[in-house]
Amino acid sequence: MISYILRRTFAAVILLLVVSAVTFAIFFLLPRIAGQTADQLAQQYIGKSPSKADIAAVKHNLGLDQPVYVQYWHFIKGIVAGATYDLGPTTVHCDAPCFGYSFKNHQAVWPEMTSRIPVTASLAAGAAVLWLISGVVVGVISALKPRSFFDRLFMGVALAGVSLPMFFTGKLAQLLFTVQIPIFGRTYVPLTENPAQWANTLFLAWCSLALLYSAIYARLTRSGMLETMNEDFIRTARAKGLVERTVVVKHGLRSALTPIVTVFGMDLGLLLGGAVITESVFSLHGIGEYAVQGITDNDLPKILGVTLLAAFFVVIANLVVDVLYAAADPRVRLS
Amino acid sequence: MSETKKTDEAAIPQQTPASEGSADREVLLRVEGLTKHFPIKKGILQRQVGAVKAVDGIDFEVRKGETLGVVGESGCGKSTMGRVITRLQDPTGGKITFEGQDITRLSTGQMRPLRRDIQMIFQDPYGSLNPRHTIGSIVSAPFRLQGVEPEGGVKKEVQRLLSLVGLSPEHYNRYPHEFSGGQRQRIGIARALALKPKLVVADEPVSALDVSIQAQVVNLMDDLQQELGLTYVIIAHDLSVVRHVSDRIAVMYLGKIVELADRTSLYEAPMHPYTKALMSAVPVPDPKRRGQKNERILLRGDVPSPIAPPSGCRFHTRCWKATEICRTTEPQLVELRPGQRVACHHPENFADQAPQDTVLLSAAKKASELVPDAALSDGPAEKEPVAEKAPAAEKKPVAEKEPVAGKAPATEDTASEEAPEAAGSEASTSEAAGSEDAPEATASEPAEAAATAEAVSEAADTAPAPEAAEAAAAAEPAEEKTGPGAKSTPKATGKTTGKPAAGSGAEESSDE
């Protein structure tokens, strides 16, 4: 088990390195393929009509005149040891996990990101709880009475949930319940400040996001349960004389849930890397919004930082899921 | 045969016209020392820590026009063998010769022309047909893959094949799910026969089918063989079916062929104890025979793990005749009677190959409780001290100790007195290893080997003792190391206990 986790962690680190290298290469190469020179790139970071000398200085300071692998090396070194950026008049020190420095709004990427993590995490966690519970419950009930009225109704709702876009349901809910009937707040309040307010302001975002996901999870659970309830071991459980509820929960659901946990981990990991649409619909200043900023501003350090953070969450979620899976299913051998 | 086509003729020139009948027919496929190991990898670096020895050195040949049956329990490697000889999997070692051509290391591309000649039929008539393809396109696939245009067009040929296997030509445009299991197996056979192969390897062709359908398919395969002069290798676990279809039969156990003989000899006078046990376990549809327990040999436990197969003869952990030599020395597959090859030190129905070695392993004693006296004595008992001794040892486990103790004054030290005990404790470990539990087998294997070394040191007098003790100390490599040490063991034990044992057998019988 320990050896397995170690091996997986090692693999995760390698994977993150590869992701960062690829992202780095893409953002380094793309502008060049598009025909931009290092000068033009450097120019973005200075005001209008810069002098040749200014450009050269910025270019040098940012290392844009160096080969890509040297730039990448500096980036990695920055994460481990921190970095100092010489901006001509001033020098900026960026502390140890230095994921770069945005010259557009003159801020280090890492503190900016960490300040946004709680927002995204609040959104993701709340929605996850909602969709997991509702999705699984609906899925199980549908599976136990396939083709019943209830089954058809919920599967219909689920289909609608999947097909209606987030910016539609989200915007609609927001208009209805914050403007028409103002029962929910519109500005994010941190959990530590006021938990009730925190939940109140996030509730609509949770629901909109959960509607989408619980639809998927209900369908997953339903098909998983339908399959499991046809397994031989379910028949054995019934042959023992167990009451149906025990058969369903202890023998059926336990097996049906395992693959769902896998998907759940991945989804949660993905969401932690930024729920782009939800965040913008509900004006939440989370990771997703930060990513959008980076892209619209063509701000390489931001994009790189968010990409790495998202990758990190996905990789960690994957690792956790695999370990959980092994714990749930004794047939999975970790060694 | 009006159907003989270019495809056939093109391939024919290399071969001499054969089939003069019976045993001396031309060899179509020859397999020598074939092995197939599946590596087991472990740890952070995925080092190879062992191998599943699915097929571990087998030799046989298939003659033109005959049917070779291969039987064995699950995990004996028979299916792997089938996939390796058709080169669906690459062998780890050994040599496969088809029509005189070495095909062991041919690449996929080089194998392609040979695919016409070697075809396979699989067990699962549901899984082996693509549900999205029509019967027509499934059966005609070999033509497309080989780029062969049969006379009269593909469709006509496919319809001919369909009627050949007892299906209606109108089934051409139907899909597999419209057919029952038996019909699907017929489709599989039609596909295999499309290119007029010379060799058909069938892996459990009828075991997924109902009894009445099974008979239909067996008869069909029989007819096709007559009609098209096919050569079959039929792999199955059902001994009755194998007996019905085969001319010669190979019995496999843990990756080895333990007996290879023509049908009649094998079923009438099996020589390997495993063959005998296997056959006696087949239930017979005759309730009158139920009471006759003496025909039933009940093997204890399961087949040991192919990852760490038992030393010496692989069957010794479950064999009621096993002696010291069975644990230390692997018996070779030798032709003891014309047309009957067997790998056993103490064959049934034949003179003992290691008559000096008579001390039963305690595993064997335990196993022999499950073997009726009739089975033990129905060999030529007069010639075989073992057969005589077996019931004696079984009834009185102490009996074995007596002769040794009796001999003790003659040899000077008490070591020999302890020998049976050591052997006993060792054999019980070996049984634990071999009997029930595959995963544990690995763990207790070194223990067994160590015990072996101990037994050697105790039994084989004082002189070799230090070496043997060393061997015992080095537990892991003991398997190799016991080799030389152990060789002296059978002699030693043979000397000390052989004659008195026979004597005690006599005593025992006079008691009765």
Place this chain on the structure above:
Amino acid sequence: MTELSKTGAAVGEPAAARRSEAFLEVRDLKVHFPTDDGLVKSVDGVSFSLEKGKTLAIVGESGSGKSVTSLAIMGLHRLGARGKNVRMSGEIWLDGKELVSASPDEVRKLRGREMAMIFQDPLSAMHPYYKVGDQIVEAYRVHHDVSKKVARARAIEMLDRVGIPEPAKRVDGYPHEFSGGMRQRAMIAMALVNNPELLIADEPTTALDVTVQAQILDLIRDLQKEFGSAVIMITHDLGVVAEIADEVLVMYGGRCVERGPAGEVFEQPQHPYTWGLLGSMPRIDRETSERLIPVKGQPPSLINVPSGCAFHPRCPYADIPKGNVTRTVRPELEQVSTGHWSACHLPTEDRQRIWTEEIAPKL
């Protein structure tokens, strides 16, 4: 009695006077499943009885209704998605209780305690996530109000009884860590943990090797002797039947075509289908015959069971009885000799002649 009641609930009140004498008696059992394609008549009028200490073998091919019969006795056919609208009629008397009209919960309480079942594939029949011991403990605690510790001791005792070495250790093993034979032993331990009086074994050895099969059959026989329970053995292998059965019931197309003492059914089989089964089997105890004698054609569809005798399209003797009777009239079970019944239109003399002159010599 023939009218089908929905969901198997209440088939009128079978009068207590008609209560069965035998330990297990099944009377005119019908189990029909409505599907989109039509009504699947899985079991269509099967009757038999069984005493304690005796073994009945139900023989038939896939789709003959042998498994559904056993599931119906256990009350398992009406659970799960497929059982929602099953139609069932007839009577099942187990030790004086009628099960068809009993409430699902009453049947549940009998399940596992008075009647238990073992299945074909022990690997899929055991829950892969739970330890073997825990699964046996669960089976025991459903019907016995005891602590986990007591139940565990009982589980170890049962594992030991069915011949699993080191039961105290293996009790904590998972099913996938057991070999096929050991798993089936554990299954048997689980089924017998409550000392059931009826044990139903559904192809218990089909997935096993012959040597292991012999061990398991031996074990079932021994346990039956020890506990005196009634055993229903469902199988397609006539060898297994001969090995273990006192009585044989041959099923075809959801109906019973022949029933009788094992010796008689093998010695003097009275139905062409039984002949077909015997002729299809290669036998290890006889000289090899050149060819097997298969039953021609395919098994019937349970939605469109052939009219008259369900076997007539495959029967080589269907034209012997006069007046097209085999195609129009469903044959009833008739007693041939004491306790030996057969449902066939062939006149007894013809059957006798065909068996002794045509079939028996070829086997």
